[in-house]
Amino acid sequence: MISNAVTLFRMGLVLPLFYLLATGGPGWTALAFYLGSGLLDIVDGKLARGLGESSAMGAMLDLVADRLLTLAAVAGLLVYGDLGLAAACGAVVLVARCNIVASFGEALAARLVLASSRFEYPKIVLSFAGLGLAMVPLDLVPGTQIALSPISEALIVLAAALTLVTLAGYARQTVRALAG
Structure with missing residues (x-):
């Protein structure tokens, strides 16, 4: 294939x-x-x-x-x-999320497929953009005084916040399925 x-x-x-x-x-x-x-x-x-x-x-x-x-x-x-401290913590949340959601899936076995959160795609975009900007070797946008690292860090922290929101929703779905 x-x-x-x-x-x-x-x-x-x-x-x-x-x-x-x-x-x-x-x-x-x-x-x-x-x-x-x-x-x-x-x-x-x-x-x-x-x-x-x-x-x-x-x-x-x-x-x-x-x-x-x-x-x-x-x-x-x-x-x-x-990465600054806030972005580093946010980045760890992004990675940990993968293991947590996979664990929910294992706990549910075939009982329930987790419904995707409406925040999932914005979280992905923010995460991808934040990590991508963190890889740009320039700190300033050429010809401006706009620093990229604070923007990158803010995007990563926002992605982590949305990750926590989506995790709460997935946890609720998992608890309901396991209790029912």
Whole structure:
């Protein structure tokens, strides 16, 4: 399946991304790996639907690839020490969320599929934008006095706040399903 091959290739980008961020911090090459992986996420989904290759295996691979990308970006930025305290805490929340939601899914087994929160897509956009901006090697927008790092950190913290909101909703769904 072509779409799964694209997803596997996308997974292969996470180790170089982590290495680049952990050893050199923000940089254009790391940002290119991050954005390329995000673009390939869109491509593999469109390919799967367009070629009729949608499958449970493909969906699982896509989720794993998404989580690995977030983990590589967060871990690389944390190892290099390029996130402020609030953004570092927010980034840890973003990574921890993946494990918590997976645990809810395991606890529910086949009883319930968690309904996606309306905050899920805004959280993803804020997270992707915040982590991406954290990889830009410039602190100021050229020709302006606009600093990127506070914007990046604010986006990561907002994404973490929405993550906590979505987690509360998923927890309620899980408790209801387990009690019923």
